[in-house]
Amino acid sequence: MEKASQLVVIPSGRIGHLVSAVEISKLLVSRHDQLYITVLIMKLPFDSKGTEAYRASLEASPVLPRVNFITLPKVPDLDKHLSSHSFRNQFIESHKTNVKNAVAELTESQSDSRPRLAGFVIDMFCTTMIDVADDFGVPTYMFFTSPAGFLGLLFNLQRIRDVYGKDVSEFKDSDTELSLPTFVNSVPDRVLPSVVLDKEGAETFLSYAKRYTETKGILVNTFKELESHALDSLSDGETPPLYPVGPMLNLMSDETQSGSEQAQQKSDILEWLDEQPPSSVVFLCFGSMGSFDEDQVREIALGLERSGLRFLWSLRQPPPKGTVVSPGDYSNLSGVLPDGFLDRTAAMGKVIGWAPQVAILAHPAVGGFVSHCGWNSTLESLWFGVPMAAWPVYAEQQLNAFELVRELGLAVAIKMDYRRDTQVVVSAEEIERGIREVMEHDSDVRKRVKEMSEKSKKALMEGGSSHSSLGHFLDQIFL
Structure with missing residues (x-):
């Protein structure tokens, strides 16, 4: 023995x-x-x-x-x-x-x-x-x-x-x-x-x-x-x-204690998704360290509104400059978004802070994922068969995006070489194009992602x- x-x-x-x-x-x-x-x-x-x-x-x-x-x-x-x-x-x-x-x-x-x-x-x-x-x-x-x-x-x-x-x-x-x-x-x-x-x-x-x-x-x-x-x-x-x-x-990473604030947030999000048609919602989330300054936030908002697509957007507040503290949730979303954005998009979208990402990607209403291409997020997205629009932010995410888009054909690109430590602002036009592309229902990318989803399960x-x-x-x- x-x-x-x-x-x-x-x-x-x-x-x-x-x-x-x-x-x-x-x-x-x-x-x-x-x-x-x-x-x-x-x-x-x-x-x-x-x-x-x-x-x-x-x-x-x-x-x-x-x-x-x-x-x-x-x-x-x-x-x-x-x-x-x-x-x-x-x-x-x-x-x-x-x-x-x-x-x-x-x-x-x-x-x-x-x-x-x-x-x-x-x-x-x-x-x-x-x-x-x-x-x-x-x-x-x-x-x-x-x-x-x-x-x-x-x-x-x-x-x-x-x-x-x-x-x-x-x-x-x-x-x-x-x-x-x-x-x-x-x-x-x-x-x-x-x-x-x-x-x-x-x-x-x-x-x-x-x-x-x-x-x-x-x-x-x-x-x-x-x-x-x-x-x-x-x-x-x-x-x-x-x-x-x-x-x-x-x-099970999104499991939260019953009655907690996060449990209620998760419940609210899933109830909203339950009301949406299958594969109709684009989900935007940039990981535990992902956040943008106000100029970029406004461009994202404009791109989403112009697309006319349903969306669920995890919007996080940047930490103080020069620190390694994680982003937090905004106490007042309207202060960082364009005037009237929340009212104009109330019927088509939902802006949240913290996101129960696994539960969201698993939901049948989600049809696309605008992602920073962190590797955990990538594997989750592939597991649930949700195609990605690549918008890397830091670390090795630019290389991950390149591999997903150019090498493997498993994602579309919003901007593969974006880096948060530059002054570059991705335009609303680029964001709208990427969102529309990832939400195409009969695309080759979507078909390849579905096939890789099955392979990911069989591998285990x-x-x-x-x-x-x-x-x-x-x-x-x-x-």
Whole structure:
């Protein structure tokens, strides 16, 4: 009989990464009855109410009997005015001692009847925790929450930096088109992730990539049928073994406590959607960090009104300039929207703050999704068969949009190279065009998305590509 084994899972603090880590943990223990998992949670100093509620629900009622959650002690406050790269690095680095203490406590309490420590599974941002795993003499695996295409880009840019000595941030505004093994088409510099076009960001992310090669394997939140070219190109013997195990989705992520404010908001939204015809509503939502200034908000409003289409718009208030705090809800929507907009569109649209995204995408009234192309949102949209209009905002989203539009034909473009740190304002005309295009009922994009939706579900079924890949990973754990 195989000896029980334990993995320590370490997500970074952001809600999207925490949710994905919980989902992979649930799936792993469901596949092997001798596997135990401890998830170590790092609490951000500016967590949103939604994040706090989600974390509290994990601690209060374990999702499975063999998954344990430990919230690590709070670290000294960090300067919220640091760059996002510096803040993230300092935040995670400051938790190394807490992680070491928590794992020591786990291993010290072990006896012959307790699970052996088999390894760490770290988030893509938590490479510093490889040092802690080394201290315990166990291997490190990584869970990569972005697409394989982005992973391949990081490996290639890291080699360009370390082998050829080139500063990759010089690609910014260079009109360069890169030929990369993980992409069929050449990749223009204007869709490279903002982080690699910034000198500090490039150094940070390419240093992550260099440490990825120290891991024993990389779990990727994707599936073979979606990114076959990228995954094949990474099976070159130069990178650790890849295990495409996606789509990892929390289809219950919108569940809220009965009677809570969010529960009432969700109920109101779904009641409104219930009144709309099938596939008639375009949903606009830009993720937990997505927000726009007033000039851009007005252009979105004009584009929606001119389109004449039904819409559901998640509109968030930007955080104070120079901070890494999450956007919040407006107390007065009419103050940021064009005069009379809410009255004129009352019969065709609804403007909300926080959005129960999974429940909305699952609703039959939703026919299109204007999205920032965050990877979790992308996988959710594909799962429910809702075509996307790509409007990336930050991080690797420009590259995700390029992959979805140019490589895979699974989205239409509003503006693939938009970046929130510029003064560019996307016009109402561009927004209206993109909305109309994504809502075309007989488009090739819509047909391809429906086909990929079926493939995403089959990948997780017994005998499916991701189901088999996860089995190969578990074989490594129980060698």
